[in-house]
Amino acid sequence: MNTSLLNDDGVRTAVSSNLAKILKEQGKSIYWLMSALGVSSGTIYPIVRGVAVPSATLLANIATALEVSTDDILDPPAILRKSGKSRIVH
Numbered sequence: 178m179n180t181s182l183l184n185d186d187g188v189r190t191a192v193s194s195n196l197a198k199i200l201k202e203q204g205k206s207i208y209w210l211m212s213a214l215g216v217s218s219g220t221i222y223p224i225v226r227g228v229a230v231p232s233a234t235l236l237a238n239i240a241t242a243l244e245v246s247t248d249d250i251l252d253p254p255a256i257l258r259k260s261g262k263s264r265i266v267h
């Protein structure tokens with residue numbers, strides 16, 4: 178995983194952007210994801226809108242449902258890496 182974006186704003190942005198991209202690439206909807214996870218819209222929508230960060234357990238469950246790694250969900254979008262808005266956290 179790229180650890181250069183481990184602040185709340187960066188994580189929310191990365192998760193939101195990556196989830197939208199993965200769902201679109203797989204032809205799946207947010208409703209499909211909610212059903213696959215057995216969670217409500219109140220759980221998923223804040224994450225997809227970029228206003229909340231999923232718990233570690235929920236992140237792992239999302240990755241499993243989408244058959245991707247958690248890194249695929251957490252990795253910062255290229256635009257943020259290029260803008261210099263990320264920072265290295267050791």
